[in-house]
Amino acid sequence: MFSLVVTLLVLAVSMFFFVQGKIRSDIVALCSLVILMVFDVVTVDEALEGFSNPIVLMILGLFVVGGAIFRTGLARVAGQKIVKIAGDKESVLFVVIMLVTGFIGAFVGNTGTAALMLPIVMSVAAGAKSGPKRFLMPMAFACSIGGMLTLIGTPPNMVINEALIKAGYPSLKLFSFTPIGIVVLLLIIFALLPASHLLCKKTEEKKSNKRKNKSLNELAEEYRLSRNVTRVRVRYDSPLIGRSFAELKLPTHYNLTVIEVDHPSRGKFFGEGRQELAGPTSVAYGDDILYMMGDIEDVKRFSKEMSAPILSEKEAERESFHFRNWGIAEVLVMPDSSFINRNVMETNLRAQYGVNLLGIQRNGEYIIHGLTEKNLESRDTLLVQGTWENIRKLSSSNTEWIVLGEPLESAAAVPLDHKMPFAAAILVLMVILMVTNAVSSVAAVLIAALLMVLTGCFRNVEDAYKSINWESTVLIAAMLPMSTALEKTGVSGIIANALVEYLGTIGPYALLAGIYYTTSIVTIFISNTATAVLLTPIAMSAAAGLGVSPYPFLFAVTVSASCCFISPFSTPPNALVMNAGRYTFNDYLKIGGPLQFGMGFIMTFVLPLFFPF
Structure with missing residues (x-):
């Protein structure tokens, strides 16, 4: 009993x-x-x-x-x-x-x-x-x-x-x-x-009829990136000049992330390569324009301390996101991912995978500000930014996440692993x-x-x-x-x-x-x-x-x-x-x-x- x-x-x-x-x-x-x-x-x-x-x-x-x-x-x-x-x-x-x-x-x-x-x-x-x-x-x-x-x-x-x-x-x-x-x-x-x-x-069907594919600009608009990105111009006397972004530790000190660097002076002679995807080794020069993700108050503090004035609305209107050598994609966190319950900073996405985290979609809500203070949860959808090659490489980490909306043509273009015939033969x-x-x-x-x-x-x-x-x-x-x-x-x-x-x-x-x-x-x-x-x-x-x-x-x-x-x-x-x-x-x-x-x-x-x- x-x-x-x-x-x-x-x-x-x-x-x-x-x-x-x-x-x-x-x-x-x-x-x-x-x-x-x-x-x-x-x-x-x-x-x-x-x-x-x-x-x-x-x-x-x-x-x-x-x-x-x-x-x-x-x-x-x-x-x-x-x-x-x-x-x-x-x-x-x-x-x-x-x-x-x-x-x-x-x-x-x-x-x-x-x-x-x-x-x-x-x-x-x-x-x-x-x-x-x-x-x-x-x-x-x-x-x-x-x-x-x-x-x-x-x-x-x-x-x-x-x-x-x-x-x-x-x-x-x-x-x-x-x-x-x-x-x-x-x-x-x-x-x-x-x-x-x-x-x-x-209503969704009508919307889908008008728009067959979600373009990169539409994805950026969905996460309201344009409304949450502030552009600043680096002065020639700025302490930013000559220092890498990793050394500056902007996420820690200012709760900000630089997602793109525009080099206007380089563009005068070289039309291609003017825009650069920001990374740990990126370095800013005088007259560069930095695309900053974060709360406006943090940007203002950064602008004052680093001699990088915020561009006026009129100046900013001439600038836009560039999807040439880099792009954005949504990534779904797997239920058994090792990143679950870890702080965004601990994931080290930028240094380890070469991508920037721009936003989190959780239970229908979009989290743009204060990302460095967030812990990732199961089934979070992350908006990441990186080179097309790095975004494709994310797909190889199958136990961590799934890259959503990856173009079928791009996926097919990735060279097939030479071990595929062995796997097929062993399965048979x-x-x-x-x-x-x-x-x-x-x-x-x-x-x-x-x-x-x-x-x-x-x-x-x-x-x-x-x-x-x-x-x-x-x-x-x-x-x-x-x-x-x-x-x-x-x-x-x-x-x-x-x-x-x-x-x-x-x-x-x-x-x-x-x-x-x-x-x-x-x-x-x-x-x-x-x-x-x-x-x-x-x-x-x-x-x-x-x-x-x-x-x-x-x-x-x-x-x-x-x-x-x-x-x-x-x-x-x-x-x-x-x-x-x-x-x-x-x-x-x-x-x-x-x-x-x-x-x-x-x-x-x-x-x-x-x-x-």
């Missing part, structure tokens, strides 16, 4: 912190694991069993394989080529984006797929009448659905496979999930094709090994991961380790003993018996619907992986209690865990596209709510067709 109470309390507290989200999910899971171990609910061996579980080892290997596909540019090039086939027809473009995203999601994790497809979709949808807003949310849904196409596509698939093996059933094959995955993907496409128009209001080898059962699925994935490293698909071994999402890995390893505790203490049996008692008497279809909707509701609040770990033993017990096959019930768990569309925070792809698509919480309720619960009704009757009771 004591163990039962402890398990229920730990489960309740864990779910509370999962929902609250203020503490990392892996830390919550580890704390739960330690408490269960300390109170002897699970033995030490049972507690640590999750870290050697085949699921965890396979997920580690898949992160490495997916990272190599990502870093060599294989997935990006494939996505660009296929999406480009759609042309200008919105309906065709919508379907192709969904199919391509789903296909990539079958082999790359949903977060990686979203990070890969987001800039591509932003680029190809920029010319569409309704703009990218119509495509981004459906693309996020397709990222999660794509994981249902293969055994290795998403952790919940591997969780139910492990449960079947543990119960003495044969292991599922690589493509055992494919028929269901295809049905779900096609249903989602069929439902969203007309419904996605609701995401674009008529992994699939062949898994399909033919030449080796176990875990061995096939680990072989592929090692080959990716040995053939140089990563810059170094450390880069391969960086591709692993350790939070997700530790979460699964630490939560697996929770399912053991639920079984040992009888919690799974109690819940399963209640479902069987109230729904089983109606029939297996009612019980299947109960399992599906229970999973669906829980997934709204906690991750789909944690949900699958918790609901899988309940589904197994419920099937046993009714004396029917566990397959449809377990597939109901994994399908429901992957089909969570009602909340922007239920899956990483949903969260990633929220800022980029300027969606509100109501957009997810309006589109995702009917979709999520309607899918449950359909799956209740479709799943038994593939996996009879």
Whole structure:
């Protein structure tokens, strides 16, 4: 009885912190694991069993394989080529984006797929009448659905496979999930094709018709750069002359940033090169014009102390931003970026990446002033300025951010990594090994991961380790003993018996619907992986209690865990596209709510067709 109470309390507290989200999910899971171990609910061996579980080892290997596909540019090039086939027809473009995203999601994790497809979709949808807003949310849904196409596509698939093996059933094959995955993907496409128009209001569509692409000047106007940039002219007696901007430490001393330097004297003889992108090594000369970002009061203080008078409005009108050798771009901070909760100054964007931070878009608001005092948050959109080459290089830092709106032509012009053929060959080898059962699925994935490293698909071994999402890995390893505790203490049996008692008497279809909707509701609040770990033993017990096959019930768990569309925070792809698509919480309720619960009704009757009771 004591163990039962402890398990229920730990489960309740864990779910509370999962929902609250203020503490990392892996830390919550580890704390739960330690408490269960300390109170002897699970033995030490049972507690640590999750870290050697085949699921965890396979997920580690898949992160490495997916990272190599990502870093060599294989997935990006494939996505660009296929999406480009759609042309200008919105309906065709919508379907192709969904199919391509789903296909990539079958082999790359949903977060990686979203990070890969987001800039591509932003680029190809920029010319569409309704703009990218119509495509981004459906693309996020397709990222999660794509994981249902293969055994290795998403952790919940591997969780139910492990449960079947543990119960003495044969292991599922690589493509055992494919028929269901295809049905779900096609249903989602069929439902969203007309419904996605609701995401674009008529006023937005008219606006998009007038403006097919957001130009650099329009992007600057959106962030009100012209209204927040003050121009000053450097006098010949100014203490600025001959000193680098890094030495002056303007952000620290004045809370200001120089984003551009205009050399009028140089322009008299050399028309090109008059404008210079400000950087740490930039030096100002007499008569130069500096473009200062910051509060006007700080500019006035700087102007007085540095003998750099502010230009009058009449003089300033003749000056404008120059997009010749440099440009601006929006960058979306990834949920697992190392920059989250770090001060803007600590990121050292200018020195490390050669770009200037001009503004932050957070929850629909634009932050222009006091940037040096801000800490970056997950899903912030940053407006950065730099040379075109440096802006393109930002795309290579896939674990930190996503560059939005990168021109498709520019992305295609970047030289392809010479290791791309190796990544493609290794991926094909992994699939062949898994399909033919030449080796176990875990061995096939680990072989592929090692080959990716040995053939140089990563810059170094450390880069391969960086591709692993350790939070997700530790979460699964630490939560697996929770399912053991639920079984040992009888919690799974109690819940399963209640479902069987109230729904089983109606029939297996009612019980299947109960399992599906229970999973669906829980997934709204906690991750789909944690949900699958918790609901899988309940589904197994419920099937046993009714004396029917566990397959449809377990597939109901994994399908429901992957089909969570009602909340922007239920899956990483949903969260990633929220800022980029300027969606509100109501957009997810309006589109995702009917979709999520309607899918449950359909799956209740479709799943038994593939996996009879």
